[in-house]
Amino acid sequence: MDIKLQQVSYAYSKGTPFEKYALHDVELSIASGTYEAIIGHTGSGKSTILQHFNGLLKPSSGTVHIGDRVVEAGKKAKELKPIRQKVGIVFQFPEHQLFEETVLKDIMFGPMNFGVSEKDAEKRARELITLVGLPDNILEKSPFDLSGGQMRRVAIAGVLAMEPEVIVLDEPTAGLDPRGQKEIMDLFYTLHKEKGLTTILVTHSMEDAARYADRIAIMHEGKCVLTGEPRALFADSATLAKYRLEPPRVVRFQHKVEQMIGKKLSKVCLIEEELAEELGQAIREGRAEQ
Amino acid sequence: MSEILSFNHITFSYTPENAEARKAVQDVSFSVNQGEWIAIVGHNGSGKSTMAKLMCGLLFPEQGEVRIKRDVLTEENLWEIRSQIGMVFQNPDNQFVGATVQDDVAFSLENNGVPYEEMVIRVKEALEQVKMEGFINHEPHHLSGGQKQRVAIAGALAMYPQILILDEATSMLDPQGREEVLKTVQALREKIGLTVLSITHDLEEALLADRVIFMNDGKKYAEGTPAEIFALGDQLVDFGLDLPFATKMTKLLQAQGVQLVGQHMTEEELVNDLWTSNFNK
Numbered sequence: 001m002d003i004k005l006q007q008v009s010y011a012y013s014k015g016t017p018f019e020k021y022a023l024h025d026v027e028l029s030i031a032s033g034t035y036e037a038i039i040g041h042t043g044s045g046k047s048t049i050l051q052h053f054n055g056l057l058k059p060s061s062g063t064v065h066i067g068d069r070v071v072e073a074g075k076k077a078k079e080l081k082p083i084r085q086k087v088g089i090v091f092q093f094p095e096h097q098l099f100e101e102t103v104l105k106d107i108m109f110g111p112m113n114f115g116v117s118e119k120d121a122e123k124r125a126r127e128l129i130t131l132v133g134l135p136d137n138i139l140e141k142s143p144f145d146l147s148g149g150q151m152r153r154v155a156i157a158g159v160l161a162m163e164p165e166v167i168v169l170d171e172p173t174a175g176l177d178p179r180g181q182k183e184i185m186d187l188f189y190t191l192h193k194e195k196g197l198t199t200i201l202v203t204h205s206m207e208d209a210a211r212y213a214d215r216i217a218i219m220h221e222g223k224c225v226l227t228g229e230p231r232a233l234f235a236d237s238a239t240l241a242k243y244r245l246e247p248p249r250v251v252r253f254q255h256k257v258e259q260m261i262g263k264k265l266s267k268v269c270l271i272e273e274e275l276a277e278e279l280g281q282a283i284r285e286g287r288a289e290q
Numbered sequence: 291m292s293e294i295l296s297f298n299h300i301t302f303s304y305t306p307e308n309a310e311a312r313k314a315v316q317d318v319s320f321s322v323n324q325g326e327w328i329a330i331v332g333h334n335g336s337g338k339s340t341m342a343k344l345m346c347g348l349l350f351p352e353q354g355e356v357r358i359k360r361d362v363l364t365e366e367n368l369w370e371i372r373s374q375i376g377m378v379f380q381n382p383d384n385q386f387v388g389a390t391v392q393d394d395v396a397f398s399l400e401n402n403g404v405p406y407e408e409m410v411i412r413v414k415e416a417l418e419q420v421k422m423e424g425f426i427n428h429e430p431h432h433l434s435g436g437q438k439q440r441v442a443i444a445g446a447l448a449m450y451p452q453i454l455i456l457d458e459a460t461s462m463l464d465p466q467g468r469e470e471v472l473k474t475v476q477a478l479r480e481k482i483g484l485t486v487l488s489i490t491h492d493l494e495e496a497l498l499a500d501r502v503i504f505m506n507d508g509k510k511y512a513e514g515t516p517a518e519i520f521a522l523g524d525q526l527v528d529f530g531l532d533l534p535f536a537t538k539m540t541k542l543l544q545a546q547g548v549q550l551v552g553q554h555m556t557e558e559e560l561v562n563d564l565w566t567s568n569f570n571k
């Protein structure tokens with residue numbers, strides 16, 4: 001499902017003394033099947049943009065295309081329910097999307113709301129709870145009697161249970177333990193590849209953006225100021241700095257190494273494995289020359 | 291060095307009626323000296339937030355005692371002791387009480403009888419420290435995730451606490467914002483000898499601590515300097531953590547046949563070893 005924002009502006013509390021524009025004329029196209037990362041400093045408008053992807057927020061001006069649906073400022077949007085099913089959002093604060101009495105009911109709610117039978121919904125919930133790294137017995141607990149990271153995992157299971165075509169993730173790893181961060185990001189990536197999903201990741205982790213995304217969009221003060229491929233984008237530290245961002249740790253480390261050896265490697269490496277390979281090769285070539 | 295906080299064989303269960311259920315915190319002891327920076331790490335559900343709540347008397351232990359400056363924390367001295375502790379919760383929404391950002395930051399000052407003039411100064415100072423001075427009249431719940439965390443931190447700083455407890459307080463800040471907050475806290479440590487207990491999943495942050503407490507399933511699995519804890523290697527991964535960047539990078543380089551002498555925790559060490567073992571010959 002393609003997603004396209006044209007000239008989208010959004011004001012919170014529009015028409016009141018508290019009116020506040022959080023988005024200004026945002027242009028953004030995300031082609032079906034893309035893994036898109038959206039990065040930007042605190043308050044740049046990332047969470048606001050995300051909520052336009054399933055019609056949760058309607059633009060104050062401009063147009064949002066979600067597949068064949070159009071959400072336009074000033075017009076009443078047609079039936080958005082099918083969109084809510086196809087576009088699943090994992091919110092920045094998991095508490096905002098948990099509400100049932102038990103974890104099991106919470107995960108089953110979405111699918112059943114969209115017509116999946118109770119039996120199938122329960123089956124999905126039981127499979128997913130393991131997939132997000134939680135023990136079965138947590139299904140009977142109240143989602144509010146969980147630790148922060150456990151809540152996050154339940155919220156993720158709830159969205160996956162809907163089997164969406166587009167997965168929108170707002171800081172999905174905040175609160176997860178380090179191993180969980182890696183496992184959950186790998187899980188999203190596997191689903192992305194296997195099911196041909198469109199995945200949109202809002203993150204402060206430049207490392208995750210570099211590792212997983214096909215494309216990156218930079219938000220700055222309510223505008224989408226730059227889009228591009230990770231390698232080109234993260235090679236340009238000066239531009240990133242303008243938006244109060246910096247390249248991933250591995251790229252910064254590469255710069256340090258290059259400075260030390262007084263020579264550039266053949267490319268900017270986005271992940272640790274790649275840098276190890278490049279450096280290994282550079283060192284072997286250096287030895288051969290001697 | 292004087293002790294400022296200690297846990298003495300603390301056990302806590304959210305479901306005391308169920309004797310078989312695993313305790314959220316089980317027989318945990320440790321002691322913190324004034325001015326120390328302690329990182330608490332561990333897998334999801336390992337008991338970290340529960341410990342934070344026990345430290346400031348939001349929960350009371352089933353067994354054992356919490357001491358703050360040698361006084362056992364009780365219902366009686368709770369308010370007096372709490373005025374010395376700044377706490378930032380894992381979810382900032384749970385901690386907001388004021389209708390505006392400035393009211394919120396002022397709230398606990400008002401409760402502690404800080405005179406109005408001083409309160410105004412402290413609120414302004416705290417909001418400047420977290421770069422939120424432009425948001426004083428905003429409603430705290432209507433902020434972005436990172437802005438909420440900043441306001442929650444300002445609320446704790448404005449108290450001029452002797453002990454600051456951060457429960458994943460920077461998890462939604464951008465990398466620069468995270469660094470700024472850590473710097474602010476460091477500066478306060480140097481200036482007033484602030485004691486910091488920081489619960490974090492950010493291992494690079496844990497590396498900066500004086501000491502690390504490593505929790506597993508409600509029990510203290512290990513305690514030591516960052517070097518001692520990260521020397522546990524694969525055990526870290528088994529219990530939900532990961533290796534620091536430099537350690538992972540070292541392993542990957544060695545797998546590529548790059549000669550390196552040691553296991554490294556910091557980038558500086560690794561860069562130096564890379565140089566001496568491979569280039570400077």
Ligand SMILES: Nc1ncnc2c1ncn2[C@@H]1O[C@H](COP(=O)(O)OP(=O)(O)OP(=O)(O)O)[C@@H](O)[C@H]1O
Pocket residue numbers: 012013020021022040041042043044045046047048049092431432433434435436437462464
């Ligand atoms: N409910 C709201 N009412 C009014 N203003 C809001 C509301 N939510 C967010 N804002 C404002 O809109 C701007 C953009 O917020 P948004 O939540 O989209 O930022 P973000 O990029 O997601 O930031 P973060 O990385 O901190 O989560 C911010 O200045 C914020 O204060």
Ligand SMILES: Nc1ncnc2c1ncn2[C@@H]1O[C@H](COP(=O)(O)OP(=O)(O)OP(=O)(O)O)[C@@H](O)[C@H]1O
Pocket residue numbers: 144145146147148149150175177304305314332333334335336337338339340341380
């Ligand atoms: N209000 C509650 N009622 C019942 N059980 C709870 C409650 N809060 C936490 N627990 C349970 O107590 C255990 C410890 O939780 P705690 O919140 O202390 O973990 P944590 O180490 O902070 O985890 P995280 O990294 O996910 O924040 C977990 O198994 C959790 O499910």
Ligand SMILES: [Mg+2]
Pocket residue numbers: 046047048092170434435436
């Ligand atoms: Mg946000």
Ligand SMILES: [Mg+2]
Pocket residue numbers: 147148149338339340380457
């Ligand atoms: Mg916690």
